[in-house]
Amino acid sequence: MLYHYTDFAAFDGIIRCAELRLNNILNMNDASEMRLFMNGICEAVVEKLDQDGDFEKSHKLEAFFRRELAEELEIDQDLLN
Numbered sequence: 170m171l172y173h174y175t176d177f178a179a180f181d182g183i184i185r186c187a188e189l190r191l192n193n194i195l196n197m198n199d200a201s202e203m204r205l206f207m208n209g210i211c212e213a214v215v216e217k218l219d220q221d222g223d224f225e226k227s228h229k230l231e232a233f234f235r236r237e238l239a240e241e242l243e244i245d246q247d248l249l250n
Contacts, residue, residue, distance in 0.1 A: 204238060211235075
């Protein structure tokens with residue numbers, strides 16, 4: 170499930186156009202939002218691959234997502250120091 174916080178006018182546009190636009194992470198004011206989003210995407214894709222019986226691809230993709238998120242966390246920690 171994906172949550173999107175917005176006002177009614179934007180929500181109406183999303184529903185009418187059947188589109189959800191994403192912004193560049195560099196323009197976001199909270200990197201934790203992107204980590205949460207990426208974790209959700211990872212879980213959904215891995216679950217679908219598992220349901221389809223493609224366990225090898227599922228494990229590779231999950232490992233890739235985890236490495237990328239861990240790398241980003243290291244970068245965030247470096248910026249704080």
